[in-house]
Amino acid sequence: MSTRRKTPLHIEVTESHQCSVDLRLRILHGLPFFADLPHADVEQVNRLFHEYGYAPNETICFAGDSAERLFVVADGRVKLMRHSLSGKNVLLDMLTPGEFFGSLSALKDDVYPDTAEAQTQSCVLSIGASDFRRILEKHPMVALKVLEITSARLREAQERVRQLSALTVEGRVANVLLVLGRKFGKRSDVGLLIESPLTRDDLAAMTGTTTESASRVMSQFQKDGLIQTGRKWVSILAQEALERIAEAEAE
Amino acid sequence: MSTRRKTPLHIEVTESHQCSVDLRLRILHGLPFFADLPHADVEQVNRLFHEYGYAPNETICFAGDSAERLFVVADGRVKLMRHSLSGKNVLLDMLTPGEFFGSLSALKDDVYPDTAEAQTQSCVLSIGASDFRRILEKHPMVALKVLEITSARLREAQERVRQLSALTVEGRVANVLLVLGRKFGKRSDVGLLIESPLTRDDLAAMTGTTTESASRVMSQFQKDGLIQTGRKWVSILAQEALERIAEAEAE
């Protein structure tokens, strides 16, 4: 078994951090909230967006900075993190192309509540908060779609609050693995491979525990044949068994 | 000191659970998201709302039920709770007049993610989800306002995730007390009185701990002269000291 490659993850590494103009337009057109927008309007909107490339671990915006822009992931993976004074940071979300973050409000004195960091090489589009607001005002259907997405995220965040309150570390890790499997999962010869580089630190920051506890739980899951995992990658073998653990709410 | 009344809380108990038509119109006009709406439109919108009264501990809507309506608190206090199979429930929010809950989406197969329960005698207005959606489509400014509120709530929920991940029970209780103080606080002869009946169970469900732990922390706070508390009420004496505890992130 040692002859097999250890890292089944293939992360695209483009030469330039910029994403192509072609990709950029495709992203905008494919954005959930621009989906219903007439072609001409998207073209117009396109001109308001700027584009930046980021290397892995590079910060896109800092929590506390004046929040003047809205960002849209075009390519790569972006981590949304909230800091604590103690250094024990929380990983709130991992964003894929099409998802947005940053400022939605028009308030001038607003600041970003979170730090956004590229997890892989990424391309991010951004637009001035006031420009985006003008779009929302002009296109009610876009505003409604953004509201729907925000609303769904609120539910997810509240579900996480519930889990942190009611579940053990084991249950929370199982839940996160299932969510990531749904979001990043791709069938492969090692199971449902989560296509995103994922350290024990990340896992800990997503479940409100320590690196060591996350590691212990993952080791146990692997021993039990539920997952397959290595350095910076995870793959799910027994989804149903994980679901049982995820839903087992400390009776 | 035993001559003083023990319960400084005054909860209005109206005969009827219904709120007056007068109050109802005033509420609609005062709603954050209807604030900018022309008078005539509000009158029109008013006709789409239904009105119900609830006794303390009565359930307004059940998690899992088909989500067809949006609710607005007109009078009283409403608890938003998310259940766990184990019975360890989580108190997500305590709503005051003007705040909304229920369904924002137009999806037909949607269900309420939470159970809403009257904490005090309450009056609640409700509107069909599709009717509300039509209002949002017709009045972009209303949609934007709703988006802003939802967005702010998302931030709060994420802040709670951070706290559950990074703070001790003591820190989380201190935080909740400060938030409630800001939301319900009224200066009185016993300090900043939180005008909402609040049990140790509620506190535990808001901080992800047990009734006993919440009680222990509250006892300690009282011993230290930070708060004054009794059966179903709390008052803050030393806000700054609480803030220090709330921000002390387990170094």
Added chain:
DNA sequence: CGACGAATTGAACCTATTCAAAGGGTGTGG
């Protein structure tokens, strides 16, 4: 190959939970 970052594992410690029991205030019914 060598070095660094990531992951694992062990053992002591500690916070918070659990289970159990007793005390206290409120409001209701006699």
Added chain:
DNA sequence: CCACACCCTTTGAATAGGTTCAATTCGTCG
């Protein structure tokens, strides 16, 4: 109006789950 009953609250002691600190192993990339 008083007394009782119920629910809320408090407190104690034992336990468990998780953290912390420290040391080691392992894998990947330069």
